[in-house]
Amino acid sequence: MAQQPVRMGMVGGGRDAFIGAVHRMAATLDGSMELVAGALSSTPEKSIASGADLGLPEDRAYPTWEAMLESEAARPAEERMEAVVIVTPNHVHHSVAKAAMEAGFHVVCDKPLVLNAAEADDLVATQERTGKVFAVTYNYTGYPMVKEARHLVRSGAIGDVRKVIVEYNQGWLATPLEASGQKQADWRTDPTRAGAGGAMGDIGSHAENLVSYVTGLGITEFASDVTTHVEGRSIDDDTSVLLRFDNGGRGILTASQVCPGCLNDLRLRVWGSTGGLCWHQEDPNTLTQTSLEGPDRIHHRADGSLCDAATAVTRLPGGHPEAFIEAFANIYRGAAAAIRAGRDDGETHDYPTVHDGARGVKFIGAVIAGGGDGWKRFEE
Numbered sequence: 001m002a003q004q005p006v007r008m009g010m011v012g013g014g015r016d017a018f019i020g021a022v023h024r025m026a027a028t029l030d031g032s033m034e035l036v037a038g039a040l041s042s043t044p045e046k047s048i049a050s051g052a053d054l055g056l057p058e059d060r061a062y063p064t065w066e067a068m069l070e071s072e073a074a075r076p077a078e079e080r081m082e083a084v085v086i087v088t089p090n091h092v093h094h095s096v097a098k099a100a101m102e103a104g105f106h107v108v109c110d111k112p113l114v115l116n117a118a119e120a121d122d123l124v125a126t127q128e129r130t131g132k133v134f135a136v137t138y139n140y141t142g143y144p145m146v147k148e149a150r151h152l153v154r155s156g157a158i159g160d161v162r163k164v165i166v167e168y169n170q171g172w173l174a175t176p177l178e179a180s181g182q183k184q185a186d187w188r189t190d191p192t193r194a195g196a197g198g199a200m201g202d203i204g205s206h207a208e209n210l211v212s213y214v215t216g217l218g219i220t221e222f223a224s225d226v227t228t229h230v231e232g233r234s235i236d237d238d239t240s241v242l243l244r245f246d247n248g249g250r251g252i253l254t255a256s257q258v259c260p261g262c263l264n265d266l267r268l269r270v271w272g273s274t275g276g277l278c279w280h281q282e283d284p285n286t287l288t289q290t291s292l293e294g295p296d297r298i299h300h301r302a303d304g305s306l307c308d309a310a311t312a313v314t315r316l317p318g319g320h321p322e323a324f325i326e327a328f329a330n331i332y333r334g335a336a337a338a339i340r341a342g343r344d345d346g347e348t349h350d351y352p353t354v355h356d357g358a359r360g361v362k363f364i365g366a367v368i369a370g371g372g373d374g375w376k377r378f379e380e
């Protein structure tokens with residue numbers, strides 16, 4: 001029998017929000033989850049109106065997330081919401097995720113997980129105590145070609161990893177956009193709502209996670225250069241980090257939101273002792289592999305040669321592009337499978353866990369605190 005969609009309630013993602021709509025499309029793409037409830041916005045009026053926009057029944061378009069948790073927990077088991085999806089600004093993540101798990105709900109939360117290490121440790125402890133499934137939407141891990149890169153690195157196709165360069169460049173914060181009141185810029189440049197990291201938290205978090213997912217290497221030491229170019233801004237908008245890995249390999253991570261003309265220029269390059277790999281988010285259906293012998297090889301999504309993990313998340317024939325929404329959907333598919341299996345297991349079901357989210361938050365905090373201060377040790 002086909003798996004029943006997991007009943008989800010969304011916090012955030014109301015009118016004028018960015019990523020909530022992507023989550024809703026992704027959750028339903030394969031029938032992994034279905035929206036049954038929501039506390040979709042920061043004011044009760046807008047929450048209720050946003051719920052009506054999405055066709056939620058009046059009694060399940062809640063004014064606040066607290067009301068949603070309380071009322072849903074009191075419903076009969078067969079209709080009760082099962083998972084809470086958190087797509088609010090970062091400062092809201094911790095309290096919603098903690099309360100959701102304690103009320104018996106699974107959690108899907110966007111990145112960065114929370115504001116600081118103390119909140120991260122608290123969510124890890126709460127997850128371990130409650131046993132709830134917890135997925136963090138580091139969506140770039142959901143791309144088939146990223147899964148192929150992971151497979152190639154881990155099966156030794158490029159030898160021992162020596163060098164990693166991961167860069168995420170955007171240009172949309174090259175001017176003080178937040179001064180205009182633009183919603184997404186406003187909270188992302190406020191450390192009380194974004195956390196310690198600006199560019200480092202918003203997109204550097206993806207870069208850190210991508211390196212970890214593909215290479216499996218741990219960062220042991222780093223040296224960071226943390227900069228704010230736009231006058232009056234109180235958070236980094238351009239950060240670069242030198243990395244040392246636990247196998248002796250070296251790396252560079254750079255996250256900038258002040259590169260005019262750059263959109264979502266996320267690129268990962270990994271070189272080992274016998275070859276290299278390059279994946280670019282803006283051309284996500286291919287992966288370039290180089291070798292000492294040459295010539296270069298271009299892997300295409302759905303070309304019949306990919307590993308099981310990549311093939312399993314490929315929906316369309318090659319040449320019909322798959323991208324952002326499908327990658328998110330792959331995380332939803334894994335999280336829903338774990339929920340139906342009754343066990344939080346990101347390894348088996350291939351989704352980022354609360355532990356990945358916590359490591360990311362600690363790395364952001366360490367990089368910002370250590371800015372300009374030479375080499376530092378990194379401990380998760």
Ligand SMILES: NC(=O)c1ccc[n+]([C@@H]2O[C@H](COP(=O)([O-])OP(=O)(O)OC[C@H]3O[C@@H](n4cnc5c(N)ncnc54)[C@H](O)[C@@H]3O)[C@@H](O)[C@H]2O)c1
Pocket residue numbers: 011012013014015016017018019020039040041042043064065086087088089090092110111112137138139183184187202
């Ligand atoms: N994985 C990705 O690629 C990706 C991309 C964009 C954003 N994000 C993350 O998703 C989250 C949301 O980002 P966004 O750009 O969609 O933000 P946004 O500002 O566009 O939307 C945030 C939504 O949360 C609502 N909200 C705020 N406080 C709330 C509360 N107490 N209760 C209910 N709703 C509340 C707002 O009203 C709004 O609807 C952030 O954590 C961000 O880092 C991830």
